[in-house]
Amino acid sequence: MKLWRYLRRRMIFIIPQILGVTLITFLIVRMIPGDPARIIAGSLVNEAGVELIRERMGLTEPLPVQLLYYVRNIFQGDLGRSWVTGNPVLEDILLRLPTTLELIILALIVSLAIMVPLGIRATFSKGGALNRLTNKLLTLYGMAAGAFPDFWLALILIFVFYVVLGWVPSPIGAFDIAVVPPHRLTGFYIVDSLLTGNWDALKSVCSHLILPVFVLAFVYGGGILKVAMVSANEVKKSDYISYATICGLPEKDIQRYISKACYPSVATFTAVIFGFLIGGAVLVESVFSWGGFGQYAVQSVVNSDFAAIQGVVLFSAILNLVTYIFVDIIYYMVDPRIKNLG
Amino acid sequence: MFSATTSQIRDSHLVLYLKSHPLQAFGFAVSIISIVMAIIGPYIVPHSPTLGVPGKHLLPPSHEYWFGTDVNGMCIFSRTIAAYRTDLVIAVVGALMALFIGAPLGIIAGYFDGKSGFWGSVSLAILRIMDVIQAFPVFVLGLLLVAAFGPSPQNLIFMIAVANIPGNLRLARSEAISLREKDFVESARAVGNSELRIAFHHILPNAITPVIALLSVVMGFGILLTAGLSFVGAGVRVPTPEWGSMIASGGTTMITGQWWPSFFPGLFMALTIFGFSMLGEIITVLIDPLERIKLSSGSDT
Amino acid sequence: MQILEVKNLHKRFPIKKGRSVYAVNGVDFTVEQGQTLGLVGESGCGKTTVGRCVCHLLEPTEGEILFRGKDIVRLSKPGLKNLRKEIQIVFQDPYGSLNPRKLVRQILEEPLIVNGVNAKDRRLRRVAEILAMIELDNGYLEKYPIQLTQGEQQRVSIARAFITNPRLVVLDEPTSLLDVRFRGEIVLLLKRLQRETGCSYIFISHDLNVVYQISHRIAVMYLGRVVEEGPPDTVFDTPNHPYTQALLAATLFPDPDQRRTGFALKGEVPSPVNLQNDQCNFASRCPSARDVCFESSPKLRIVGEDHYSACHEQESNT
Numbered sequence A: 001m002k003l004w005r006y007l008r009r010r011m012i013f014i015i016p017q018i019l020g021v022t023l024i025t026f027l028i029v030r031m032i033p034g035d036p037a038r039i040i041a042g043s044l045v046n047e048a049g050v051e052l053i054r055e056r057m058g059l060t061e062p063l064p065v066q067l068l069y070y071v072r073n074i075f076q077g078d079l080g081r082s083w084v085t086g087n088p089v090l091e092d093i094l095l096r097l098p099t100t101l102e103l104i105i106l107a108l109i110v111s112l113a114i115m116v117p118l119g120i121r122a123t124f125s126k127g128g129a130l131n132r133l134t135n136k137l138l139t140l141y142g143m144a145a146g147a148f149p150d151f152w153l154a155l156i157l158i159f160v161f162y163v164v165l166g167w168v169p170s171p172i173g174a175f176d177i178a179v180v181p182p183h184r185l186t187g188f189y190i191v192d193s194l195l196t197g198n199w200d201a202l203k204s205v206c207s208h209l210i211l212p213v214f215v216l217a218f219v220y221g222g223g224i225l226k227v228a229m230v231s232a233n234e235v236k237k238s239d240y241i242s243y244a245t246i247c248g249l250p251e252k253d254i255q256r257y258i259s260k261a262c263y264p265s266v267a268t269f270t271a272v273i274f275g276f277l278i279g280g281a282v283l284v285e286s287v288f289s290w291g292g293f294g295q296y297a298v299q300s301v302v303n304s305d306f307a308a309i310q311g312v313v314l315f316s317a318i319l320n321l322v323t324y325i326f327v328d329i330i331y332y333m334v335d336p337r338i339k340n341l342g
Numbered sequence B: 001m002f003s004a005t006t007s008q009i010r011d012s013h014l015v016l017y018l019k020s021h022p023l024q025a026f027g028f029a030v031s032i033i034s035i036v037m038a039i040i041g042p043y044i045v046p047h048s049p050t051l052g053v054p055g056k057h058l059l060p061p062s063h064e065y066w067f068g069t070d071v072n073g074m075c076i077f078s079r080t081i082a083a084y085r086t087d088l089v090i091a092v093v094g095a096l097m098a099l100f101i102g103a104p105l106g107i108i109a110g111y112f113d114g115k116s117g118f119w120g121s122v123s124l125a126i127l128r129i130m131d132v133i134q135a136f137p138v139f140v141l142g143l144l145l146v147a148a149f150g151p152s153p154q155n156l157i158f159m160i161a162v163a164n165i166p167g168n169l170r171l172a173r174s175e176a177i178s179l180r181e182k183d184f185v186e187s188a189r190a191v192g193n194s195e196l197r198i199a200f201h202h203i204l205p206n207a208i209t210p211v212i213a214l215l216s217v218v219m220g221f222g223i224l225l226t227a228g229l230s231f232v233g234a235g236v237r238v239p240t241p242e243w244g245s246m247i248a249s250g251g252t253t254m255i256t257g258q259w260w261p262s263f264f265p266g267l268f269m270a271l272t273i274f275g276f277s278m279l280g281e282i283i284t285v286l287i288d289p290l291e292r293i294k295l296s297s298g299s300d301t
Numbered sequence C: 001m002q003i004l005e006v007k008n009l010h011k012r013f014p015i016k017k018g019r020s021v022y023a024v025n026g027v028d029f030t031v032e033q034g035q036t037l038g039l040v041g042e043s044g045c046g047k048t049t050v051g052r053c054v055c056h057l058l059e060p061t062e063g064e065i066l067f068r069g070k071d072i073v074r075l076s077k078p079g080l081k082n083l084r085k086e087i088q089i090v091f092q093d094p095y096g097s098l099n100p101r102k103l104v105r106q107i108l109e110e111p112l113i114v115n116g117v118n119a120k121d122r123r124l125r126r127v128a129e130i131l132a133m134i135e136l137d138n139g140y141l142e143k144y145p146i147q148l149t150q151g152e153q154q155r156v157s158i159a160r161a162f163i164t165n166p167r168l169v170v171l172d173e174p175t176s177l178l179d180v181r182f183r184g185e186i187v188l189l190l191k192r193l194q195r196e197t198g199c200s201y202i203f204i205s206h207d208l209n210v211v212y213q214i215s216h217r218i219a220v221m222y223l224g225r226v227v228e229e230g231p232p233d234t235v236f237d238t239p240n241h242p243y244t245q246a247l248l249a250a251t252l253f254p255d256p257d258q259r260r261t262g263f264a265l266k267g268e269v270p271s272p273v274n275l276q277n278d279q280c281n282f283a284s285r286c287p288s289a290r291d292v293c294f295e296s297s298p299k300l301r302i303v304g305e306d307h308y309s310a311c312h313e314q315e316s317n318t
Helices: A002-031 A036-041 A047-056 A063-075 A089-123 A129-147 A150-164 A189-196 A199-237 A239-246 A251-280 A282-287 A293-302 A306-334 A336-341 B006-020 B022-044 B076-111 B117-135 B138-149 B153-179 B183-190 B195-231 B243-254 B260-286 B289-300 C047-054 C077-086 C104-114 C120-133 C138-142 C150-162 C180-197 C208-214 C232-237 C242-249 C312-317
Strands: C002-014 C020-032 C036-040 C062-067 C087-090 C168-172 C200-205 C217-222 C225-230 C301-304 C307-309
Touching: A002 A063, A002 A306, A002 B117, A002 B138, A036 A047, A036 A306, A089 A129, A089 A189, A089 A199, A089 A251, A089 A282, A089 A293, A089 A306, A129 A199, A129 B022, A129 B260, A150 A199, A150 A282, A150 B243, A150 B260, A189 A199, A199 A239, A199 A251, A199 A282, A239 A251, A251 A282, A251 A293, A251 A306, A251 B138, A282 A293, A282 B195, A293 A306, A293 B138, A306 B117, A306 B138, B006 B022, B006 B260, B006 B289, B022 B076, B022 B260, B076 B117, B076 B153, B076 B195, B076 B243, B076 B260, B117 B153, B138 B153, B138 B195, B153 B195, B183 B195, B183 C087, B183 C150, B195 B243, B195 B260, B243 B260, B260 B289, C002 C047, C002 C200, C020 C036, C020 C047, C020 C200, C020 C217, C020 C225, C036 C047, C036 C208, C047 C087, C047 C168, C047 C200, C077 C087, C077 C104, C087 C150, C104 C120, C104 C138, C104 C150, C120 C138, C120 C150, C150 C180, C180 C200, C180 C208, C200 C208, C208 C232, C217 C232, C217 C242, C225 C232, C225 C242
Parallel strands: C036 C200, C036 C217, C087 C168, C168 C200
Antiparallel strands: C002 C020, C002 C062, C217 C225, C225 C307, C301 C307
């Protein structure tokens, strides 16, 4: 009940943001050079025909009226039609989004599962040459990983593991050519393979996921490790942890205290990465011809696919905002102060 | 001690810090070299960075072509070095624009935060606009702007500035909010300063240092954005030497075994970004008076 | 001649849900030309708020502040600019009140710049003059505040206040954050500056010793009201209000012969949120409180020669 009230208060801030995003997207898309009616008509239709299309698309109306139509259509779930794929944009996006989300979420889960415990353990390491070396390496990784361009690292790994060693399947798409993809239920390849019991597809998709997931987890895990280490160190210095220590609490419990206090900053940072990757994953996607949301975005820009650009931008912005609400919920659950006082 | 000028004090702190932090020292050297390369790079390269030699395409690294040649027969070493200027100019100018627009707006937003009247409304409006800009995922915003205005270097600069204004602004704003409670601000008001003069003469100089420390991080991020957009064909295009488009043109040959067209530009790009992030770290430490005291006392004893 | 007259000054700060902190609740006092009014009381009694209202850093909720006979509460912009030259303030924290990024010279020049002294040589002449008055040499001009001692920082702060030749300076606890070794020299400096310039002071402090040394008149404040007022010797030797007695009893004077009389205060200061002002605000802690003290609020009344107190107890005695 309280959570609901808390979220409602946050929503009040989100709605103007969404309206602003809609307005700006609309205006900038109108600035894209080229005539959408002409593009849709193709070169065979004469000027009168183009004019007809223009009228049907509402492009002859004044700008504010167009905006009104546009907002009305959004509320009816109509984001327009892509002239490249010929499908409604919403359909296109919903088809591709799970593919990208699967990649991002897997990568983030992998790096969180490895980096957060590592970062917290590192603050507890005792002396000894080996421990010092590990800590140095972790610090180096935390500072340097984010400097690697992910698309470049992906190419290098393809060269090493596919071209030279031949350990991974060919980096094109999510399945081997010989494998029948699973029947589409959720759009998440792993989930669909599991649900339909298509073990060949599962094996294939997993082997295709190894490299892209590793690349994303490696590059963005550096930041997660750094945030975890910095906040764990800060918490460790605080008086209540010193108190717990002199009270003789076992180290395991103290580590648990510390990890709890680290979650909010790690969650925020992860959300920022997630938001960035909604668009940014396109780089890795295009290296592996993954065919997800990001590649759709780039295609639409390269082809001046107006409706698609508009839809992609709006969708990703809303997804981004939803992520922040999600972080708020995590905050709410992790931090008893918000729960009880907010 | 006080007879030394402040710049001398800072120099010695920098040296002290770099001596005890090899990684940061390495990053410092790399970023200095990067900046030098951006200035003189195009003049010292052995081959033309924009002209291909027919029949000499995809040669592996050799004595003549240190990093080999690409599909167009262009010297990869020359292009990699010449690309310093392209990428750095875009990133640096974009980052500076973000600083020069974001910081003053952030000061206004912070100093007048929660106040009534004209400037209070301005402060609120600035925040709301930033909320909207930040709602866009950065890369998607970049794509949108490039789609609308075309993939020229100027538009990439504009895109980097827009994407980074909110971050700069919020940092300056939070500094201003904590500074405006200080007594020296009240003193400035008591001697008759106008509110705007207080904001820019008294708050700004005190709030600007962390924003400047952020600059080098924004520059690194700007290089990543520029290269990323160029990589997918929405940024700088061949034959202009640029790391992202070079990596892209080498991407297709990677599968057939020619690794060098992508490998070298990416390596140099990673080094540069690493260098700038270390530079940011160094500045952050050195502008903290407590860290400075720690540094000098730690070495004197 | 009076330079400042404060009449029925109120200042309330709104907080959440329509409630307010009642910081100042009807304060009256006057400041004579060339003299010092000492404003004493515990922290939170509203003395600093009074000081900031006088300097026009806060706008009073109610009441009048007459400076040389003119009300300064509602002033136009140019009028305010002129007033800034005439009424100045020195703050408690010497380092915090100096902009850490400016040189001493820039700090001292600034009031002249914003008050329209455009000729650089005139400004520098005045800066040199004021520097001599506060006994610092020219070498200090090119230093940053962090390079000065606390005492020197406070001197610069004072110099900044005096540089526009003000007629009234509000000294808001100028000595209480200083090291003991700097306190005496700052008090002596302030006394000398007053002699030389004929300027009036409002000296705000909780340190009764310092107030006694510098003031020509003392006003004791409690919960936003003046409870006792008079010349320092009268107030200190024959304190009338129970609160003043308690305050004096709690103070150590550097004089072995001084007897400690009175009683120790018990309990906490009541919350200043939504104060009703329909009773004596001190009644909850007063050892001699009677029914009447909880029923009506006492007014300042004359209790001796030039000596005023706001207490029901004394009312019935006289």
